[in-house]
Amino acid sequence: MNFDMSGKTTRRKDDSANNPGKPWILGQFGNNVATTTTVIQQQLPLLTTASSPPPYKGSGSLHILPPMVVPPLSPNPGQTLDPNWQAAKATVRERNAAMFNNELMSDVQFIVGPKGSTQRIPAHKYILATGSSVFYAMFYGGLAEDKSEIEIPDVEPAAFLTLLRYLYYDDINLEADTVLATLYAAKKYLVPHLARACVSYLETSLTAKNACVLLSQSQLFEEPDLMQRCWEVIDAQAELAVTSEGFGDIDYSTLETILSRETLNVKETILFQAVMNWATAECLRRDIEPIPENKRKVLGKALYLIRIPGMALEEFANGPAQSRILTLQETTDIFLHFTASNKPILDFPTFPRTGLKSQICHRFQSSAYRSNQWRYRGRCDSIQFCVDKRIFIVGFGLYGSSNGASDYTVKIELKRMGKVLAENDTKFFSDGSSNTFHVYFQHPIQIESDTFYTASAILDGAELSYFGQEGLSEVTVGNVTFQFQCSSDSTNGTGVQGGQIPELIFYGTSTHS
Template identity: 70%
Template sequence: MERAVEQPIKRLSTHDHNWQQSCQSVRERNTMMYNNELMADCHFLVGRPPRVERIPAHKYVLATGSSVFFAMFYGSLADHDENAKDVEIPEVEPVAFLNLLKYLYCDVVEPEPDSVLATLYVAKKYMVPHLARQCVQFLETSLTCKNACVLLSQSRLFEEPELMNRCWEVIDAQAEEALASEGFTEMDYDSLEMVLGRETLNVKEISLFQAAVRWAEVECSRREIANTSGNKRKVLGKALQLIRIPSMKLDEFADSAAQSGILTLQETNDVFLYFTAQNKPDVPFVQNPRRGLQPQRCRRFLSSAYRSNQWRYRGRCDSIQFSVDKRIFVAGFGLYGSSNGAAEYKATIELKRNGVQLGQTKTKFYADGSSSTFAVYFENPIQVDPEAFNTASVILDGMELSYFGQEGIAELMVGNVNFQFQCSSDSTNGTGVQGGQIPELIFYC
């Protein structure tokens, strides 16, 4: 978000007779009046005890920036008594109200992570749409798997469909991490139902069940009731049936869900029979696995080749830099394997931005000796934000002779995402834009 550089605001008194001479613009003069008792003709008592602040303001400035303030001070219901009482707004946080005034007086938008939701609330309350848009943009740029669930609830509350869509993109792609976040337990019940019923979540069903149990435990605390299995079942209500328990693995069900106390004895027995019996009983849960997101592949070479002794690994690093114009979630890389028959490889894949590691996975994959690519995945998809360049790297240990890519493309579109590639100084094995390893980026968007 673009932020104005704010100079320290001078506090004035009636003894400062010539302060206007140093302020050349209307904005500068209004800025001098921000949160200032000088000529203040209204006051607000903001917040709840013991953190109530009395904040001075000027009716004219407020009314020219907000139709709500105009109605309050100059509409048919306005109180024209000069000795009118302070306006009490206990449901608004003082820092958020000051952010609103700073925008109205100074044309400055400065939401911070800790206050942006409260600022969005007050911008909506007093119908200041530009400030609200700036708050939403700030939330979109700061959106991660850690806060996506709680922002989903807030975007529904504030009726912000674009922000809601951005939240779903993160929750779908990084569901395992989003469901494990503290923000998941802070969701309202309707949002919980939406998540549990989501077809496109990339998540293990056992992870969804465990997350729902954690939500229920916190909900019991919010309602000030005992944290018993029966109460957890009660607060989950119909949302429990949205968890696709029959699509769990048998050992996952036996070791977790079956012993949680959340399910009835009849449900537990029926699910065990569903897993093991030839004649499967009816169960009150959706049986089909979730579809999840379908990964896309950015293929950066037009062809692959093999020439004797031309491409070897020997534990060296193959790297390429790339940027995108939209937020994506990198799930893994497609890699070339042995050109000399079937072979197993140890692979270390890594993603970095500005030298900071975003994710790393050490694993194995089997190459069948063909020129096909072989997918190697990170433990969880990694969020990649637009514009800045990121470094994709791999170190392979296995059969040295390999296929390699050629006729590389420096810029290409995959769906609605634009990819740009450039050589990386981390590459010590010859991979670059025109040829080499890491032929594919596997991603969600």
């Protein structure tokens, strides 16, 4: 499986005919071990993006000691650069670090990686056995074999070295291009602290572009917390997730699971096109022509998970009806479903998805208007906020005209540390009441916990409007707590106590971050 920087993948064709839609990857642990390491190694650039986190240096919750500077090893086996290294190393950790990947006193050699790209790695049985029950059983258990060389074809050499580095001297130094392979190694050799660090790293790397692929991996590695995080991103940012290049290479089981999801926040016509793109990619993986008949064949029962009758009639007519993926009878029956009083029975779900229900944070206790305020002359209303859990901001609620009905143009913006995360120039109609009027971003924006963001709005319309008063510096909505503070971007008077942007519209999550 290959990934480019955008997260696109290309699965091998070896057994797709016998396992339609199944990715050529780990399968079950222990299966196809001779090729697993190549698969993971090719897969990992998915995470290497401009937004990827820096190398993971351990977590306080894991009680990992800070990284050490380990001197390079001598090119001569059995030697170190410092002949007096025992006396020079003040701690057990430093002395063990000197033995990491060192031939000196090693009593086992690992031949790591698939045939043709192996790497020989020396190690010391005692150290490995104290950190892994698998290594203990391998070297000292009742069925232990006294081998001087052990082949490990299913683990990537770089990942195995990361595992050994942790076992030797508690250092966790994760990189985007090896983190999944390291997670596999940590799971295989039952090293839970390292596995948790890998999962934490993946969670911080998670975006809509790689969420579908990481969903399949979280299922494979049996990591329910990571799986839940993937679902939260996929649900809230479903359009971005299914239109990403990586979606075309998810396995068939993951495709079915996503299409069965009731809470996907995406128009069915966009989802239909994404599934057609997946079918095209699957045909190419099987070396068959991506014609409608073959696309239907590779989709199988997954086709009937698309809620085509839940589309608008025009969307159906311009999309699925002309795709040639449906039979003539299915096309006719769906048209009758839209237009006839006596509707035929369909194999497709006939009701639209519920999507996610948005929540609203109200930061003012009342609103008011006065003859000399609130005025708009191209100035910015802005407020800073932070939350204690990850959420997805959908849009803002704004006040409108206090002097009769009026149309407004508005530019809304969301920033973090001065960087614009999202913006939208749009319009809304104010009926002259004190009601708020909702304006939305094109896509929901993921908001991390314990970080301040800036919400801004620049309005143009009737000068006088309602404004909020009796503002709150802290508001709890469900299980999410918002904190507000004044923003230096605000040039029109909006602050914590009063002004504009009375509401933040968001999707909540169930994470405990």
